[in-house]
Amino acid sequence: MKNHKKINPENLIETLELPKDLILGMPVISLTGNCEILIENHRGITDYSEHQMIVLSKEFRIQIDGECLNVEYYTGESMKIRGQIHQITFLP
Numbered sequence: 356m357k358n359h360k361k362i363n364p365e366n367l368i369e370t371l372e373l374p375k376d377l378i379l380g381m382p383v384i385s386l387t388g389n390c391e392i393l394i395e396n397h398r399g400i401t402d403y404s405e406h407q408m409i410v411l412s413k414e415f416r417i418q419i420d421g422e423c424l425n426v427e428y429y430t431g432e433s434m435k436i437r438g439q440i441h442q443i444t445f446l447p
Contacts (some may be wrong), residue, residue: 377428380410389440392419395433400426408436416446 383395398411405424410417424438 365372370380392436418446
């Protein structure tokens with residue numbers, strides 16, 4: 356009888372050097388100082404105020420705290436949030 360090892364998809368992706376954002380749907384987050392955040396591969400916004408925004412991703416939620424936060428643009432694939440960003444937290 357053969358022993359079959361289960362292959363961990365994340366290990367395979369790393370070994371093959373494949374982009375995790377495309378294969379696993381992980382978000383790509385880019386900051387410009389503390390005044391702009393670009394989020395790619397999002398799944399929408401659940402909470403929106405000028406002091407806090409919560410953005411859904413495939414695996415977790417991204418909480419952005421700050422002042423004068425607003426969405427500069429929003430598409431099905433990416434969004435840009437501007438304002439004074441104080442903190443970014445990853446929530447389960």
